[in-house]
């Protein structure tokens with residue numbers, strides 16, 4: 001982004017998703033330009049996602065990106081089921097409003113999630129599933145250290161055709177150790 005773009009770009013801040021953000025975050029998740037890359041459906045009521053978004057979950061991290069006092073992106077890390085043996089794992093989900101895509105908001109959200117995972121929550125493995133035709137998401141995940149581990153064939157119905165999905169994961173680059181010297 002050059003200086004002229006920066007001057008015109010409203011400031012984006014990242015913070016935790018609060019219950020009061022649920023309606024805006026739900027509208028974003030169901031919006032054209034956002035829902036197709038996930039497993040959301042078109043034309044679902046905002047109310048259908050409110051319970052999930054209003055629930056506070058102590059082992060998850062949920063963030064929103066705010067610009068001009070509006071939710072323009074959201075992302076989260078979620079536990080991968082109740083097993084103690086998978087407590088070192090979190091699953092990543094993310095969506096950025098269409099008019100904000102390609103402007104660094106996704107990178108900001110994932111950077112913040114990975115700081116939480118690496119330095120505060122003891123997460124060793126972060127994993128995700130992404131449609132194989134989602135070049136921007138795959139490019140962003142690779143840039144953030146995720147690698148492809150496998151491919152699901154015919155994973156999801158998307159606008160009248162079945163798309164494959166990639167399974168990607170990132171391992172903690174410097175797992176913390178008890179007694180290790182700082183730095």
Ligand SMILES: CC(C)(COP(=O)(O)OP(=O)(O)OC[C@H]1O[C@@H](n2cnc3c(N)ncnc32)[C@H](O)[C@@H]1OP(=O)(O)O)[C@@H](O)C(=O)NCCC(=O)NCCS
Nearest residue numbers: 037095096101102103104105106107135136137139140143
């Ligand atoms: C996928 C998504 C979250 C990415 O967020 P974003 O804010 O658009 O991405 P950013 O602007 O932060 O992109 C950062 C990086 O992604 C990569 N990238 C961006 N556009 C790309 C493209 N068209 N092709 C390949 N890589 C691309 C680049 O590595 C880029 O880094 P750079 O800025 O240093 O060049 C967002 O586009 C989105 O919400 N899409 C719809 C919903 C969705 O698909 N969610 C993901 C489900 S798995």
